[in-house]
Every structure is written in structure tokens, then in C-alpha cells.
Amino acid sequence: MVFLFFLFSLVSPFLFISPKHFHAPFQKGVFLFLILIAITSFWKERKSKDKSLVLGVLSEKQNKALPYLLCISCVVFLLSSTYHAFHLTKAIADVYLFQDADYIGLSDILLSVSKGEGFASAYYSESGEGSYLPHHFAPGMVFLSPFVSLIPNRWGLAVGVFFIYQLGTILWLLWAYRITKINPKEFGFKFLVFWVLITNQLYLYRLGSSFHFEVLVLPFGLFFFFVWENRIKIQSSRSHFPWIYYSISLSLMLYLIQKEDIGIYLLLFFLPMLIGYFYEYVKSNKETNSSQKDKLIYQNYKFPPVILVFTVTIIWLSFVFIIYPMFGDLQNSNPWTKVLRQEYHSAFKQVTGFQKSFQIFLELIVSGGLGIFQMIPEVLGIGLIYVTHIFSTRPWHHEVYTYYSYSLIPFVLYTGILWIQSAKKTSTSFAFLILACLFWKNSLDPNFPLDTNIKSPWEHPTIEKEVQSDWKEINPILLSHHQERISLDLKKTENSSQTINPPETMNARDKREGIFVFSQYNLSFFVSDKTKTYPLEQIKNSESICKMSNICYAVLAPEFTDEILWPKSRILAYRKELEDQKRQMIWKGKQIEVWEW
Numbered sequence: 001m002v003f004l005f006f007l008f009s010l011v012s013p014f015l016f017i018s019p020k021h022f023h024a025p026f027q028k029g030v031f032l033f034l035i036l037i038a039i040t041s042f043w044k045e046r047k048s049k050d051k052s053l054v055l056g057v058l059s060e061k062q063n064k065a066l067p068y069l070l071c072i073s074c075v076v077f078l079l080s081s082t083y084h085a086f087h088l089t090k091a092i093a094d095v096y097l098f099q100d101a102d103y104i105g106l107s108d109i110l111l112s113v114s115k116g117e118g119f120a121s122a123y124y125s126e127s128g129e130g131s132y133l134p135h136h137f138a139p140g141m142v143f144l145s146p147f148v149s150l151i152p153n154r155w156g157l158a159v160g161v162f163f164i165y166q167l168g169t170i171l172w173l174l175w176a177y178r179i180t181k182i183n184p185k186e187f188g189f190k191f192l193v194f195w196v197l198i199t200n201q202l203y204l205y206r207l208g209s210s211f212h213f214e215v216l217v218l219p220f221g222l223f224f225f226f227v228w229e230n231r232i233k234i235q236s237s238r239s240h241f242p243w244i245y246y247s248i249s250l251s252l253m254l255y256l257i258q259k260e261d262i263g264i265y266l267l268l269f270f271l272p273m274l275i276g277y278f279y280e281y282v283k284s285n286k287e288t289n290s291s292q293k294d295k296l297i298y299q300n301y302k303f304p305p306v307i308l309v310f311t312v313t314i315i316w317l318s319f320v321f322i323i324y325p326m327f328g329d330l331q332n333s334n335p336w337t338k339v340l341r342q343e344y345h346s347a348f349k350q351v352t353g354f355q356k357s358f359q360i361f362l363e364l365i366v367s368g369g370l371g372i373f374q375m376i377p378e379v380l381g382i383g384l385i386y387v388t389h390i391f392s393t394r395p396w397h398h399e400v401y402t403y404y405s406y407s408l409i410p411f412v413l414y415t416g417i418l419w420i421q422s423a424k425k426t427s428t429s430f431a432f433l434i435l436a437c438l439f440w441k442n443s444l445d446p447n448f449p450l451d452t453n454i455k456s457p458w459e460h461p462t463i464e465k466e467v468q469s470d471w472k473e474i475n476p477i478l479l480s481h482h483q484e485r486i487s488l489d490l491k492k493t494e495n496s497s498q499t500i501n502p503p504e505t506m507n508a509r510d511k512r513e514g515i516f517v518f519s520q521y522n523l524s525f526f527v528s529d530k531t532k533t534y535p536l537e538q539i540k541n542s543e544s545i546c547k548m549s550n551i552c553y554a555v556l557a558p559e560f561t562d563e564i565l566w567p568k569s570r571i572l573a574y575r576k577e578l579e580d581q582k583r584q585m586i587w588k589g590k591q592i593e594v595w596e597w
Contacts, residue, residue, distance in 0.1 A: 002062040005192040006069040008034075008435065009199040012442075012449070013076045016084035020451040027443035034436035042429035058188035066188065070177060070195070074170050077199060081208075085162035087452040088209065089155065095456045096464075096560075098154070098525040100535050103211050106141075107157045108533060113142050114149035128538040128545055137260035137320045140220065141213040154529050161215050165208025168218025172413050173198060175226060179421045190420045193431045194369050198413065200438060201367050202448050203405040209450055210403035216258045221410025224251040225417070231305050248305055252312055258406075260320045263313045264388070265407050269381035274306055276377060360400055361386050363441055364408055366434055369416030374424040378415040382408060458560070463591055467523075467560050470589035475528045477587055477594060478515060478553055516549040518542065520556045521566055523592070527555060539574050542581070546597065554578055554595040 011030055015023050058066075092098055105123030109132045112120040119139070121132040133139065147160030173195065180191040198204065207215050227247045256263050364386070365372035365379060372379050385408055389400055397404045442448050458464045515531040524533050536556060538545065546552040558571045578595050587594040 001189075002058065002065050002069060002192065004037075005196055006073060008196040009073045010076055011439070012200045012205070013073075013080035015449050016080040020453060023449070024443045024446075027439045031436050031439040031443065034432050034439065038429050038432035038436060041427075041432055045427060045429055057185055058192075060185075063184040063188055066180075066184070066191075067177070070173070073195070073199065074173065077169070078166055081162065081166055084449060084452065085158070085209075088450055089158040089162075091452050091454040093525055095454050095458070096467075096522045096525070097454070097457070098211075100521045100524055103157060104154070104524040104533065106211075106213060107148055107154055107529075110141065110145045110148035110157065111529065113145040122532070122534040122538060128534055128541050134325070137324065138213060138258060140216055140254070140258035143216060144213055152529060154525050158211055161211050161213070162208060164215045164218060165204075168215070168222065169198060169204065169208075171219060171222050172417075175222065176417055176420055179417065182421070186423075187420050189428070189431070190369070190426060193426070193435070194416050194420055196435055197367055197369060197416070197438060200442060201409075202442050202445060203364060203367060203400065203409055203412075205448060206402055207405050207409055212403035214259060214403040214406035217255070217262065217406045217410050220251075220255045220258055221414070224248075224255040225410065225414045227251040228305070228309075229417070244305060245308060248308055249312055252309060253316070255410075256313065256316050261407070263317045263320070265385045265411070266313050267310065267317075268384040268388075269378070269411050270306060270309055271384060272377040272380045274310060277304060277306055357390050364400065364405075364412055365415075367438065368412035368414075369419040370426050370431065370434060371415045371419035371422075371424075374422065375415050375419055378411070378418060382411050382415065385411065457562070460559075463560050466590035467557055467592060470557075470592040471526050473589065474555065474587070474592060474594060475526075478517065478528060478531060514549055516546060516552045518552070518554040520561070520571060522561070523555055523557065536571070536574050539577055542597070552597050554583070554593075556593055556595075557591045560591055 008030070011027065015026070018026070098104065100123055105121065108123055109119055109121050112118065119132040121130060121135070122128045124130070124132050124135040144157065144160040144164075147163070148156035150156065151159050176191055176194050176198075180187040204218075207218070228251075231244050231248065252266075256266070361383065362372070365382060386400075388407070389398055389404070392398045394404075396402055400408065456464060516534060517527050517531045518534045518536050518539050519527050520536050524535075527533055531553075532549070534545065536554070539554065542552060554574075556571055556575060558568050558575065561568055561571060575593070581597070583595045583597045585593055586596045
């Protein structure tokens with residue numbers, strides 16, 4: 001049985017390295033095979049009196065093989081997902097789909113962080129000089145900045161996101177196995193189910209392939225829940241008791257800083273637990289006399305951890321939603337409250353009925369284990385979180401698509417952990433049936449996994465090839481012209497008799513002023529990361545922005561655009577603005593133009 005589940009855990013890793021046309025048929029084949037196994041298991045359970053067959057109890061031999069098979073599974077997952085990540089990133093970049101929203105914008109913020117400039121953003125403010133935090137209060141994204149600063153050519157964000165996805169997935173698996181080792185005979189089968197579910201998790205993959213910083217909820221959500229689960233061990237030791245508050249508070253804060261609304265989801269998830277705590281407290285007071293109450297109060301003087309979580313979270317939310325907006329740089333930023341109220345065309349919204357919404361909820365719950373049928377308080381908490389998606393007007397949030405699964409995935413996986421270590425029993429046939437449903441659902445999603453052979457969305461292949469050929473010359477021009485400008489300025493300074501301060505070195509001047517490039521929305525990825533990029537629409541603020549730079553450029557290709565997303569007339573209007581400002585076109589290739597001022 002262990003070897004069978006090991007093979008099922010390799011389904012998605014196999015899909016990562018296989019052709020797209022093979023994905024759906026293969027997963028449907030796995031679905032049919034699991035249905036057959038479920039039927040066979042059900043028939044054996046009806047005829048057998050052996051509880052090990054009915055409840056899936058693992059033998060000693062199977063338990064010995066489990067850690068080796070788990071290790072192989074993790075290695076295969078790492079290798080195949082790395083292969084998939086590289087080819088997916090390259091494919092998206094090659095067809096110019098890494099655009100200003102959101103990949104370039106997020107990379108720009110992380111580069112600013114790595115340079116010690118805070119969360120300065122040119123893409124999420126009206127002026128081009130504001131902070132990203134009023135748009136989304138997510139200071140935790142700083143953990144991705146090392147990837148962006150160390151990995152060149154704007155690949156850093158992609159590498160960082162996929163690395164965190166891989167790390168988070170494996171850490172959740174290892175935590176589940178750590179629990180299983182406590183009682184492998186009882187917990188082993190439930191771990192096998194969790195193992196297959198997490199390695200083939202559709203919503204987990206969506207988060208990992210989103211190229212968004214929300215993927216950080218995987219490791220930091222795990223860290224918080226791991227500390228939370230160990231609170232009982234710490235509480236049992238009076239000498240170590242104060243550390244329960246410090247450790248929970250620290251892990252909680254690291255989780256909360258990943259995005260401004262995580263605190264809301266935490267409160268909703270723990271709300272059933274808080275209600276249960278107060279119910280038990282009131283009930284115990286009614287059932288004890290006065291002398292027993294005094295003894296009970298003396299024994300339980302400790303501050304309940306669930307109250308601590310609520311207190312810290314409410315204080316944090318008060319800061320994010322009330323205090324920070326009072327003192328933050330809202331005038332130069334595009335606040336998240338404005339974004340949330342943004343209306344979208346009805347064509348974007350696919351989930352329009354209660355039946356579809358309930359189906360998504362079931363898929364989410366089951367994808368973390370079979371706790372939906374047994375872990376009632378946790379399922380109620382996840383249900384409260386999902387209500388925020390049901391009533392959301394943002395299409396992708398409403399459908400729990402791409403990175404919007406960040407609000408639910410840590411809680412779903414944590415519920416799976418609780419299910420593994422619980423005394424709840426699950427029949428073998430029912431577990432196989434649930435796994436069959438998982439693979440059937442995955443087979444219906446055309447984006448699981450994403451195709452690494454992406455067809456170009458641009459209507460004119462000739463224009464795209466000409467743009468690609470132009471890039472061979474553009475970045476050398478941008479960097480060489482900058483050095484020439486600095487050299488001329490230094491010569492003028494040296495020859496000037498009115499100079500009071502000693503002339504700056506080239507490196508110091510370059511570091512202080514840098515190169516600013518106003519780039520068309522679909523060209524920014526290929527602009528050298530040694531420059532500071534701005535969206536083309538910020539040309540209207542170029543006079544104030546370029547005061548901070550020694551040299552400014554604009555890079556545009558009016559013919560190379562999506563007429564629906566960015567009409568050619570809009571790009572031509574920006575070019576007309578450059579002409580009106582008497583800017584100079586210093587280079588023109590087959591398609592791309594470079595302007596300087």
C-alpha cells in the first residue's frame with residue numbers, strides 16, 4: 001500500500017516534465033484506476049473482519065519503507081518542479097508576458113528594498129515616487145529581496161517564488177511525517193492520504209506558480225501553526241511557560257506581516273475555537289462549587305493562548321487599517337481600499353452560482369485531508385474565510401484563482417495536520433474515492449500544470465522577431481551613454497575654476513544618480529536591472545522624477561502592443577508628449593525606439 005501511494009505522489013511531478021497534451025488523459029487514467037481500487041477495497045471491507053483492511057492500518061514493514069519512499073518523493077518533486085519552473089519562466093519571458101502588472105512592479109519594489117530605499121514603487125502610485133505599503137501592507141515580502149538582488153536579469157522574483165513554494169510544500173510534508181512517527185501504526189494511513197493530496201494540490205500549485213509574494217504564507221503559516229501546536233508541551237513545563245507567549249507572538253507577527261488581510265482570516269479561523277473556549281469556561285463555572293472555583297482559578301491563572309492570538313491580531317489590524325493610513329504616504333500611492341472597490345467587466349467573473357461556489361469549497365477542504373468530515377471547528381473557520389471570497393467583487397479572489405488561494409491554503413493544510421494526529425478513523429475505500437475525485441478535478445483544469453510551450457499572443461510574428469533583434473543593441477546603448485554622460489560631467493567639473501568641493505568619482509556619482517528608464521508595459525523585463533524602470537505612463541511626471549537621475553530614457557515600440565489592453569494610440573500619445581517636451585530620439589531599431597533627456 002505504501003508503494004502505491006508513493007506512485008500517486010509522483011503524478012504531478014511527472015506532469016511537470018511531460019507534454020501538455022498528455023496531462024488530462026493521464027490524470028483521468030489515474031482517476032479510473034483509483035475508482036477501481038476504491039470499489040475493490042469496498043468489496044474487501046464488506047467481506048473482511050480484519051480492521052487493518054477497513055481502517056488502513058500500516059504494517060511494520062510498510063512503516064520502515066515509508067521514510068525512504070518519502071525522501072525519494074521529495075527529491076523527485078524538487079527536481080521536476082525546478083525543471084518546470086525554469087521552462088515556464090523562460091517561456092513567459094520569451095513571449096513578453098512578464099509585464100508591468102505585476103511581475104515588473106513587484107521586482108522593482110524588491111530591488112528598492114535590497115538597495116535600502118524601503119518599499120519605494122514606481123508602479124503603484126500616481127506620482128511614481130510613492131510606497132507600495134499603502135497599496136498592500138506586506139512588509140514580509142522583504143524575505144524575497146535577496147533573490148532579486150542576487151539573481152540577475154529580473155529572474156530573481158521567479159526563482160524566489162518557486163523556491164518558497166518548494167520549501168513550503170516539503171516542510172508541510174515533513175511536519176506531517178514528524179507527527180506520524182509518534183504513532184505510525186495509527187497515523188500512517190492518514191499521512192499517506194495527506195502525502196498524495198499535498199503533492200498533487202491544485203490550489204497549492206496555483207500559489208506557487210503565481211510569481212507573487214503571497215507564496216510566503218506557506219513557510220510562515222507553517223511556522224505559526226507549528227509553534228501553536230507545541231503550546232501544550234511548553235505550557236506543561238512551568239519553567240518554560242513564559243516562552244509560550246514570546247514564541248506565539250513572534251511567529252504570529254511573522255505571519256501577519258505577509259499581507260494586510262491575513263489577520264482577518266486568522267480571526268475568522270480561530271473564532272469557532274474562541275466560542276468553544278468561552279462555552280467550556282461558562283460550563284465549568286456552572287458545574288463547580290465555590291471552593292472548586294478558587295482552586296480552578298489558581299490552577300488556570302495562565303493567559304489562554306487563543307486570547308493572545310486575538311489580542312495581538314486585533315492590535316495589528318488596528319495599526320494597519322487605522323493608524324498607518326493616518327501617517328502613511330497615501331497621496332503618492334494607490335491605496336488597497338481603492339483597488340478593492342474597483343469594478344471589473346462581467347466577462348471576468350466565472351463563478352456565478354451557489355452550486356459552483358460550494359464545489360470550490362469542497363475541493364479546497366478535501367485537498368488538505370479528509371478532515372472536512374471530522375474536524376468540525378476548523379472546517380467552520382475555513383468556511384468563514386471562504387465567505388469573504390464568495391462576496392468578493394474581484395474575479396480572481398472570488399474564484400480562489402492564482403495567488404488568491406493564499407488566504408485559505410495554510411488553514412487547509414493545518415486542518416490536515418490536525419486530522420492526521422486525531423483519533424478519527426477513515427476507511428480505505430473512502431480515502432481512495434476522495435483521491436479519485438482529486439485527480440478528476442485536476443484533469444479538468446487546463447492550467448494544471450501550466451503549459452511551458454506558450455504560443456505567442458502577439459498577432460504579428462514578424463514584429464515580435466524584430467523586437468527581439470533590437471534588444472541585442474538597446475541595453476549596451478543605455479549603459480554606455482550613461483557612462484559617457486558621467487565622463488563629460490566629470491571633465492567639465494575638473495576644468496571649472498569655480499569648483500569648491502572635490503570632484504566625485506564615477507562610481508560614487510553612478511551610485512547616487514543611476515539610470516532611469518520609462519519603459520513600455522511589455523518591454524520592461526528585458527531592460528537591464530542595472531537601471532531603475534518606470535512605467536511609460538509616468539512620462540507625465542518625468543520632470544520631477546528625472547531630477548533625481550543623471551540621465552533618463554524612454555523605451556517604446558508602438559507597433560508591438562495588445563490593442564485591447566494597451567491601444568497603439570495610447571503609446572503614440574506618450575511619444576507625442578516626448579516630442580512636445582523636445583526630447584531626443586537617440587536610437588531607432590526595426591521596432592523599438594530609445595529617447596533620451
